[in-house]
Amino acid sequence: MTDEYEHYEAVVVGAGPGGAAAAAKLADEGIETLVVERGVDAGAKNVSGGLIYAEESAPYTIDDLFPGFREEAAERPITEYYIQNIAGEMVKEYDLTSLHEHDTEWSDAVLRRRMDSWLADRVHECTRETGGGLLTGIRANGLLREDGEIVGVTCDEIDPIRADLIVAADGVNSELARDAGLMDWEEPEEWFQGVKATVDMPDVDDRFGIGPEEGVAHLFSGDLFEGVRGGGFLYTNTDSLSIGAVFHLDSLVEEQAEPHELLDALLTHPLLAQWLGEEYNEVEYSAKLVPDSKKVAHTSPHEGRLVLVGDAAGQMQAQGPIIKGMNHAVTAGALAAEAFATAKRRDNPGSAGERYERKLKESGTMSKLRPKRYERMRPVGEREGTTDAVDRLLASPVGRIGIKAMDTVGLVERLYSSPFMSMSIPDTQTPYVTLPAIIAEELGSPVRDRSTIDPPSLEERIGDLTYDTDVGNPHIRLRDDSVEASGAAVSACPVSATGFGGGCYREETIQTNGTTKQVVSLDTQPCVECGTCAVVADTEWEHPRGDKGVEFKQG
Amino acid sequence: MSIHSIVLTKGVPDFREGQVSFDEDGHLERGKTPTVMNPNDEHALHAALQTKVRHGGRVSVMSMGPPGYGDVLKEAMKSVYADDLYLLSDRELAASDTWATAITLATGLEKLGVPDLVFAGFKTADGETGHTGPQTCWALDLPMITHVISLDVDEEERTVRAQRLVEGDVEEVETVETELPAFVVADPEFEASYRTAGEQLALKDLHEQTTERAREHEQHLTTWDHADLNLDPDYIGLDGSPTIVSSVDPIPKPPAEREATMVDPTDERGMSEVFEEMQPLAAGGD
CATH class of the missing domain: 3.30.9 (D-Amino Acid Oxidase; Chain A, domain 2)
Structure with a gap:
């Protein structure tokens, strides 16, 4: 059944720094690697503050993996x-x-559109040599399972893909991490x-x-x-x-x-x-x-063939004046790749997740993300x-x-x-x-x-902002439109505001049979896909299909 | 194994608003209207591209027309990542009707060596006859599938299986199969489909390889005149065209049947009259 689907040794979902690092390292190990990115271009969906660090103590930095990064991709x-x-x-x-x-x-x-699209070009080049490559405009929407085991990913635009390693580098609103039940x-x-x-x-x-x-x-x-x-x-x-x-x-x-x-x-x-x-x-x-x-970084970010890296695994260190995310994603991506390469050499590809977890710990990455102190x-x-x-x-x-x-x-x-x-x-x-x-x-x-x-x-x-609205196919649905359940989104959503009718979330007064009721209504057209409402309101939240939704030019 | 496809295309006046220009009598002003690739041909190009992505091989594009059509072919090269371009161009070919055009195209195709698949679009934006493709096919004596909306080639069996609209109706689709070489007319409903990552990656490779090629399209362009094609001038161009256009009548614009009444939205009485007028319409349901 699922045998007829295309197979790659590794599939990486998301072409941010975590996915790029994983893919580059996998390709370096000669592993056939496919990268899928839902943005019209890598970086089109990505926002950061953005400072990227290269830590002295880190086992990998972005310029180790991508020579010329600072001159060509950074600000x-x-x-x-x-x-x-x-x-x-x-x-x-x-x-x-x-x-x-x-x-x-x-x-x-850094500005992410410029940075990530530069990385993606390098990634496509090196993964293409392995028989894979990088595709934009493809949204992986969930995990492909066989007898309850994760064996690949399913996508909106193309047929499911089987893989021995699945790297979920699909960001803070990772659909794969949620599908696996690893994050909420x-x-x-x-x-x-x-x-x-x-x-x-x-x-x-x-x-x-x-x-x-x-x-x-x-x-x-x-x-x-x-x-x-x-x-x-x-x-x-x-x-x-x-x-x-x-x-x-x-x-x-x-x-x-x-x-x-x-x-x-x-x-x-x-x-x-x-x-x-x-x-x-x-x-x-x-x-x-x-x-x-320090609260959500997953201490065991893997499940079967799936490993989570970067924001998808909660690997964003933001504490006091220290804000470090991209560097940890890079480290995690490369460590996950390293773990799979070793596991494959030992004829035990299924042990990649355990090895990755150990590497996060031994490299000191996990103690930075979740400081004991x-x-x-x-x-x-x-x-x-x-x-x-x-x-x-x-x-x-x-x-x-x-x-x-x-x-x-x-x-x-x-x-x-x-x-x-x-x-x-x-x-x-x-x-x-x-x-x-x-x-x-x-x-x-x-x-x-x-x-x-x-x-x-x-x-x-x-x-x-630039949008390619997927008319008639909203990616967020309100499960509960009561003010108690979902009203917080009206102010917390960065593109909505109380009393503003042009945003995603609005408060509306509905009159039925002489009684008036306050409800929350939703229009996903101006959505910037941050995911805030998924936390503060009662929604069914998905990413838009590939190439659709907001397109950041700076990021 | 791989598949060689040829797409037939034509340069037509750009009929889009703001581009097209008519004189006082309603005649098209060719000189003032830019020439573009016939919009329907895009679907034929996509069908050929899909074949190349899935099976490898080569896509050629052929057109008959004045030397200026080189730019149209360049556009075609860009959109379909074509490998080579052929232009059949000669004064003797001027004023050809669909018959003479078909004879010329078929001769060009034979000179090139009849490929595995010949693709044509569904009628041109200027002539609108839809004859040239089928007539060319007849001249080549190939099996023909028209109104094609999707297509699969079996390289081993040397067959093509296609879904086509019956009588051009989207509601009725039939699946037909024939041997290669074959002639395929792509319907405007044709949609290329790349459902695997492998196909998408091949498409990306082609895109990267051809960006450069389209820039230097003239190096990939072969122009043949009637002598190259060994065609007798009596059977081509105006002399070889049995069709006689006796006259062209402009279609008059239909007169406006309804009168509009302007209502100021702040005019309360005016607005309530509008609502009263609309009342029976609203009651209807849909």
């Missing part, structure tokens, strides 16, 4: 790294370059949501006082996001800026905040006026769901009582004096810069909002500039 090396603590218009800057450089061989700003979309506190504006800026060097081979990263924390836990970022690209913010999804839901408005709060903060000036040209608005690896501190640090007590203490005269005293000996900056500390930062209000705000109030100075920019409205942002 700028990030050579300066700051955190801006903000309270109103008071700002206190700390230089975190040493934290940024800890265990870092290099770190570059249940708890908002396990996720972040990132929103980003890519801003055109032909004279980055002048505005930031840097050379062409230099780049700057700024992080923003404090009270500029209306109490939502999260932080902002600004990275310099070659001739644009990536400005965005990453929020704890549970906090976003709790505050019923509108992500695009929080992004605007950052964009229009007077601190940014010095870089943005008066001409503001936003070339793309984008959003992404981000797994919180955080797990130990979490029960104390995230207890409501503790948070309140710490917040009250910090805000009290005693706490404030303490912060001042610590700063005079440079302790605050040193603490911020401690990789040790950042690994154990609790996910509470304290490090994201309270502490930075108090630092800014006590130690900061007021910003003198005024922001004159006017970011585009949500409607304009949606209008500027």
Whole structure:
């Protein structure tokens, strides 16, 4: 039955950095490898902040696997790294370059469309030599099973494919990981949501006082996001800026905040006026769901012939000022390939998953994704009582004096810069909002500039995106349209807003037999496929078919 | 084994709005209207491409027309990743009707060596006769399948099996089979299908190989005149065309039958009259 389907030794689903690394390494081992990518081009579905790191301690880096990556696919090396603590218009800057450089061989700003499509060309070249290759516009929609065993993948556009190894590198909303029952979309506190504006800026060097081979990263924390836990970022690209913010999804839901408005709060903060000036040209608005690896990174990310890499396995380390995802995806992809190559040599291809799991552990990757230190501190640090007590203490005269005293000996900056500390930062209000705000109030100075920019409205942002709408074939269905079950999506969805009729999710009043009822309605046309609503609302969520849906040009 | 296919194509005036130009009497102004590949031929090209992707081999494209048709052939090369192009071009061929054209094309095909499959599109956008393909087929004495919507070639058995619309009706489909070489007329409903990764990868390879080739299409273009084809001028061109077009009558535009009444949406009374007018229509159901 399934025997007549095409067979490849390995099939890789998703051509992001994790899939690309896996495919390159597989091809290098002479393994016949097919890569399928649902975007019209690799990178067309992918969004990141985006800094990519090459860690000194990592067994693989992207330029090991893809020589020339930095020169041809990346934007700028990030050579300066700051955190801006903000309270109103008071700002206190700390230089975190040493934290940024800890265990870092290099770190570059990237735009994913350019980066991933470059990678895909290399991947196609090397996998084609093995008898496989890379195809875009193909959506793998699930796992092919035979007698309950996973034996391949099924696709929308082509017949099922059998394979001895299936690498699910299909991103944060991995349909394969869910089909296998390895990941779910249940708890908002396990996720972040990132929103980003890519801003055109032909004279980055002048505005930031840097050379062409230099780049700057700024992080923003404090009270500029209306109490939502999260932080902002600004990275310099070659001739644009990536400005965005990453929020704890549970906090976003709790505050019923509108992500695009929080992004605007950052964009229009007077601190940014010095870089943005008066001409503001936003070339793309984008959003992404981000797994919180310390809570969801799967410690055993495999099932039969299936292995999960990158976001699909929750391998996104986002903690305090450290945000690392792509590098771990690269490592995981290459390790999975390595594991399969060894397993195949030992005539036991079925052992690839176990070997991959062991490699994640032995390479130290898993302990970066799920730091022990955080797990130990979490029960104390995230207890409501503790948070309140710490917040009250910090805000009290005693706490404030303490912060001042610590700063005079440079302790605050040193603490911020401690990789040790950042690994154990609790996910509470304290490090994201309270502490930075108090630092800014006590130690900061007021910003003198005024922001004159006017970011585009949500409607304009949606209008500027490119979509190939799959008319009559919506990829998301509301299972429960009650406000209780799905109302959170109206504000949390980055392309919806309360009172805005042009987004995905809307609240509607329905009148039947004299009674009125509030319900949630859905139109997937402006969907950016972030997956937020799959977590916060009661939906049946799938990716659109290959080539369909949103197409990011920057990413 | 591999399959050699030839696609017959024609350059036609670009009838799309904004491109086409008519004079005061409603006659087409050829000089002002760009020439493009006959839109229906695209389906024939896709049928040939699908054959090449699945079975390997070669796709050639042939056309009869003035030297300017080189660009049309270049377009064809781009869309079908054709290997070589043939243009039958000669003053003596001017004003050929479908009969004379068919004789010329058939002679060109014979000179080239009759391929495994000859593909033609379903009628041209200018003549609209739909004769040239079948007449060419008749001249070559090949089995013919028209209105083809999907197609499978069996290399071993040297047969082609096709699904075709019966009487051009999408509701009625029959499956027929014949031996190669054969003549296939692709229906506008034809859809190429690449259901395996292997086929999709082969398609991608072809695309990569031909981007360069289309740029230098003239190096792959062979032009034959009537002498090359050894055709007697009495049997081709105007002299060889039995069809006589006695006159061309412009079709007058039908006069508008209904009158429109403009209603200001802020005019309450006007709008309620509109709703009253619409009431009986709404009651109808569908």
